[in-house]
Structure formats: C-alpha cells, structure tokens
Amino acid sequence: MPELQKLYDAVLNGDQKxxxxxxxxxxAAGVDPMELITNYMVPxxxxxxxxxxxxxxxxxxxxxxxxxxxxxxELLRPLLAAAGAQPAxxxxxxxxxxxxxDIGKNLVASMLEGGGFEVMDLGxxxxxxxxxxxxxxxxxxxxxxxxxxxxxxxxxxxTIDALKTAGVREQVKVMVGGxxxxxxxxxxxxxxGYSDNASAAVGLARKLVKQG
Amino acid sequence: xxxxxYLGLAATGLxxxxxxxxxxxxxxxxxxxxxxxxxxxxxxxxxxxxxxxPLAFPLMDLRxxxxxxxxxxxxxxxEVDLYHFHTAPESGQVxxxxxxxxxxxxxxxxANQGAVRYIAEQTGLLPVGMLIGPFSLMTKLVADPIAxxxxxxxxxxxxxxxxxxxxxxxxxxALATVLxxxxxxxxxxxxxxxxxxxxxxTVYISPRQLKGGSDIFERFVLAxxxxxxxxxxxxxxxxxxxxxxxxxxGMVRQFAEELRPAVISLGASRRLWEDAAVVPKDIVLxxxxxTKTFYSDSAMPVEEVRRLTxxxxxNMRACGHPHICGSECDVLHVPDAAATIRHKVEVMLEA
Numbered sequence: 001m002p003e004l005q006k007l008y009d010a011v012l013n014g015d016q017k018x019x020x021x022x023x024x025x026x027x028a029a030g031v032d033p034m035e036l037i038t039n040y041m042v043p044x045x046x047x048x049x050x051x052x053x054x055x056x057x058x059x060x061x062x063x064x065x066x067x068x069x070x071x072x073x074e075l076l077r078p079l080l081a082a083a084g085a086q087p088a089x090x091x092x093x094x095x096x097x098x099x100x101x102d103i104g105k106n107l108v109a110s111m112l113e114g115g116g117f118e119v120m121d122l123g124x125x126x127x128x129x130x131x132x133x134x135x136x137x138x139x140x141x142x143x144x145x146x147x148x149x150x151x152x153x154x155x156x157x158x159t160i161d162a163l164k165t166a167g168v169r170e171q172v173k174v175m176v177g178g179x180x181x182x183x184x185x186x187x188x189x190x191x192x193g194y195s196d197n198a199s200a201a202v203g204l205a206r207k208l209v210k211q212g
Numbered sequence: 213x214x215x216x217x218y219l220g221l222a223a224t225g226l227x228x229x230x231x232x233x234x235x236x237x238x239x240x241x242x243x244x245x246x247x248x249x250x251x252x253x254x255x256x257x258x259x260x261x262x263x264x265x266p267l268a269f270p271l272m273d274l275r276x277x278x279x280x281x282x283x284x285x286x287x288x289x290x291e292v293d294l295y296h297f298h299t300a301p302e303s304g305q306v307x308x309x310x311x312x313x314x315x316x317x318x319x320x321x322x323a324n325q326g327a328v329r330y331i332a333e334q335t336g337l338l339p340v341g342m343l344i345g346p347f348s349l350m351t352k353l354v355a356d357p358i359a360x361x362x363x364x365x366x367x368x369x370x371x372x373x374x375x376x377x378x379x380x381x382x383x384x385x386a387l388a389t390v391l392x393x394x395x396x397x398x399x400x401x402x403x404x405x406x407x408x409x410x411x412x413x414t415v416y417i418s419p420r421q422l423k424g425g426s427d428i429f430e431r432f433v434l435a436x437x438x439x440x441x442x443x444x445x446x447x448x449x450x451x452x453x454x455x456x457x458x459x460x461x462g463m464v465r466q467f468a469e470e471l472r473p474a475v476i477s478l479g480a481s482r483r484l485w486e487d488a489a490v491v492p493k494d495i496v497l498x499x500x501x502x503t504k505t506f507y508s509d510s511a512m513p514v515e516e517v518r519r520l521t522x523x524x525x526x527n528m529r530a531c532g533h534p535h536i537c538g539s540e541c542d543v544l545h546v547p548d549a550a551a552t553i554r555h556k557v558e559v560m561l562e563a
Binding site: 063064100103106124150153154179180182184185188 | 351415
C-alpha cells in the first residue's frame with residue numbers, strides 16, 4: 001500500500017510524475033478512486049487555492065498543481081465513469097470569437113478539471129454556434145467565456161444572446177473572465193458570474209451549480 | 213539620441229498616448245493601410261502631430277515577428293495566430309531560423325519597416341521602431357508556456373523534459389527572429405525601438421521561485437534582452453522598454469539597471485512614483501493611465517480618468533523623477549466605444 005499522503009503532497013507541490021505514480025500504485029493496491037479524490041486530491045487543490053489567495057502561490061504553482069491533479073484524474077476517470085460517478089458539473093469553455101488568447105482560459109479549464117468538473121475546451125476564437133452545439137452535445141450546465149481584448153469583449157454579449165435565441169440559456173450558468181472584463185460588464189451583458197482569477201473560478205462554478 | 217533628449221521631453225511636461233491605432237481606424241480602409249508603407253507612415257506621423265509629440269510611436273502589433281518566424285517553417289500567414297508548438301521544435305527547425313536571417317520579409321512587415329523609413333525621411337519626427345521581446349514571442353509560440361517555464365525555473369533541464377526543451381528552443385528561435393526584426397527596423401532608419409515584453413510578468417515567472425533563488429528571470433528574460441540591447445547600442449539606437457504585465461518591484465529594478473533603457477513604460481497596476489525609487493533618474497518613466505478600460509464608462513468614468521491623471525502627475529512631480537504621462541499600453545480602437553476612448557485620451561492630455 002503506497003503512502004497516500006504523498007499524493008496530497010505531490011498535487012500540492014505540482015509534481016505530476018509523483019502524483020501519477022502514487023495513483024497507479026494506489027489503484028494497483030485496490031484503493032477506491034473516490035477516496036483518492038475526496039481525501040487527498042481535492043483537499044490538496046483546496047490548499048493550493050488558499051495559498052494562491054494569500055499570495056504564497058502564484059499562477060505557475062496553480063497550473064503545475066492542476067496538471068498534477070489532471071495527470072492522476074486521467075487514470076481515475078475511466079474507473080469513475082464505470083462506477084457511475086457524476087462530475088461536479090459539466091463545463092463548456094472557450095475564448096470568444098475574434099480573440100486568439102488562450103492562456104487564461106487554459107488555466108481556468110485546468111483548475112476546473114482539478115476541481116472535479118468535466119470540461120470541454122473549445123479553444124480560442126470560438127463562434128457562438130459552437131458553444132450552443134457543445135452545450136447540447138454535453139448537456140453542459142456551465143459555460144465559461146474568456147476574452148483578453150477590449151475589442152472582442154462584445155462577442156461575449158453576442159454569445160450569451162445566441163444561447164438565449166437557441167433556447168439553451170436557461171439550462172446553463174454563464175461565467176465570464178479576462179483582463180479587461182469587469183463585474184459591471186458581466187452584469188451588463190447578462191452573465192451569471194465573473195471571476196478575476198482561475199482559483200476563484202472554481203469556487204464560483206461550485207456556487208453556481210448549487211444554485212441550479 | 214542622447215538620454216537628455218527624453219529627459220528634456222519629460223521636463224517639458226509632455227503627455228501622449230501610444231495612439232497610432234486610434235488614428236488608423238479613422239481612415240477608410242484601415243486594413244489596406246497596413247500593407248502600404250507611405251500611408252501607414254502618414255498615420256504614425258499624424259498620430260504624433262495630433263498628440264503634439266516628436267516621438268513617432270508606430271502600431272503595437274505583436275504578431276508580426278511570430279508570423280515572420282513561422283513563415284520560415286512553412287506555416288501559412290492565415291494560420292499563424294492559431295499555430296502553436298505542442299512539443300519541442302526539431303533541431304533542424306531551430307537551425308533554419310537561426311540561419312534564416314537573409315530571407316525577405318512579408319508584405320505586411322515590409323510596410324511596417326517602410327513606415328519607419330517614411331518617418332525618417334519625410335518628417336522631422338523621431339522614427340521609432342516596435343517589436344515584441346524575445347520572451348513574450350516565445351510564449352506566443354508555445355501552446356502552454358507557463359508550466360514548462362515554471363519547470364525550468366525549478367531546475368528541470370531541457371535534456372530531462374520535452375516541455376522545457378520546447379520553451380528553450382522556442383526562446384532561441386524567438387531571439388534570432390527579434391534580432392532580425394530589430395536589424396531591419398534600424399536599417400529603415402529607426403532611432404529608437406520599443407521592445408514590448410508584456411509576458412515577462414508574474415503570471416509566467418513565479419515570484420515564489422524567484423524568492424527561492426531561481427535564475428529563471430535572468431535566463432529567460434534578461435539574458436536574451438541583453439543581447440537585443442547590445443545590438444541597439446551598437447547602432448546608437450535607444451531602447452524604450454515596455455512591460456504592462458503584473459510585475460514585482462525587483463523586476464522593474466532589474467529592467468532599469470540591467471537593460472538601461474532611455475524610457476521605461478509600465479502598466480496601470482504599477483505606482484510609478486514608487487517605482488521611481490528603483491529606477492535611475494536618467495531613465496524616463498512613461499505611463500501609466502489605465503487606457504485598457506477607457507472603453508467602459510462604468511468601469512472607467514471620465515472623472516476617474518481626470519482624477520488618476522492628476523494623481524499620477526502630482527505624485528511624479530513630488531518624487532522628482534522624469535516622467536512622460538501617457539497610456540499604459542497602445543490605445544486600441546474599439547468600434548462601439550471610439551468616441552469615449554478618444555474623449556478620455558483628451559482628458560488625460562489636459563487634466
């Protein structure tokens with residue numbers, strides 16, 4: 001039996017190789033995948049989030065921890081699916097049409113995956129119809145829109161309007177973010193939530209899913 | 213130019229945005245102007261005249277060097293923005309870029325260089341070039357640069373990890389491309405060059421690692437920029453260093469002390485009057501009004517622009533550091549907000 005605390009430490013320290021190795025050993029020893037997630041990986045990511053909030057950790061540490069978590073989750077996901085376990089939520093994420101920046105979006109996607117969400121990443125420069133198509137195909141309950149440029153922010157409103165027109169707006173909560181985006185702008189365009197960093201985005205997504 | 217030229221401009225109380233994009237979009241057929249050296253040069257000159265500055269700041273298009281680099285690797289211009297390396301470039305590709313200095317530039321890049329030449333030959337303005345810094349260009353080449361840079365910062369070597377190999381090789385290619393761009397702009401007549409390194413910030417470079425003694429900032433940011441600075445210095449061309457990213461005070465100090473720019477331009481998150489303490493007095497501080505939010509009247513009302521401008525100017529006067537009050541970055545045209553942006557720029561110039 002591997003020392004499972006090392007899984008917590010590996011995620012906390014962003015050590016993907018060790019996280020994957022411990023996960024493999026644990027599975028081989030018959031440990032319940034949910035135990036690994038609930039007792040070690042999620043608490044580690046929660047700790048990462050709190051270290052980020054108090055500026056002990058920064059974006060690179062956040063991303064390395066999310067990658068470590070993702071590496072382990074890739075091993076666990078087939079087993080969880082076979083056991084009928086449900087994700088924390090189903091997310092469709094992308095950078096809006098006309099905007100090619102994807103660093104912030106990638107970070108949010110990684111953190112959401114690390115937070116137990118099923119994430120479909122549509123990439124950058126995503127037209128509204130692709131968001132609609134993905135929401136329907138994945139039965140998503142959260143849509144995350146990212147924009148880095150002031151000139152592409154209006155595409156967030158266009159996308160939300162398109163979700164309404166397509167009749168899927170009521171089934172999803174829409175979160176927006178990106179350097180020029182403000183809480184006021186999020187309100188103005190009818191988004192359900194705004195986050196200014198990837199760590200807080202996970203908390204926001206959990207809160208929105210609870211609201212239903 | 214002598215440093216005294218920029219110090220003199222600061223002493224006169226010069227205020228200016230990086231505003232060529234605003235002027236460009238007032239013209240019909242803005243897109244076609246980007247391919248016409250003379251018309252583009254006139255736009256840059258018109259912006260300088262409008263904002264009453266001798267500094268002919270060009271458009272800040274940070275995609276050009278990426279397009280130039282990838283053209284050598286056979287990536288079509290239409291695919292450049294979405295093209296990223298997901299694994300390390302092959303050594304043959306790196307070699308091709310390092311040795312590919314003699315190839316012709318694209319029509320778009322030639323127009324940019326032609327605009328510099330127009331300013332140098334047809335106006336009395338100071339011809340200023342513009343290019344992306346090597347580190348920032350590297351981040352544009354790689355699909356997910358943050359993690360491999362952090363691994364490099366933690367001491368993982370290119371031999372040990374493909375991600376680290378990828379960012380290391382891409383940085384080598386980026387530096388070669390940036391040097392080629394600088395040489396061409398100098399040949400076109402640039403007397404100063406704005407080097408834009410917005411990605412050299414705390415998102416990509418971990419403050420935690422730096423505190424722990426990592427040399428990642430030195431290896432990935434300062435060292436390649438030093439090579440670029442040496443080229444500029446060898447041709448008597450001034451460095452205007454721009455970084456609107458989130459920075460540590462130590463980063464600002466190192467940019468100033470290690471690269472010795474004539475002007476350093478920082479983003480709105482910095483308090484310039486505090487940065488003045490770590491920037492030598494022969495380096496002009498430029499900025500740093502939050503022009504990225506000028507599009508929004510709720511996020512940035514006119515009165516707040518006025519207040520921030522007065523606060524910045526007053527604090528900079530009080531600390532006695534040479535300062536040109538300006539935008540935190542290039543002021544982009546936003547179709548639905550063009551009038552309010554122009555108005556707020558005017559307020560910034562007059563408050």
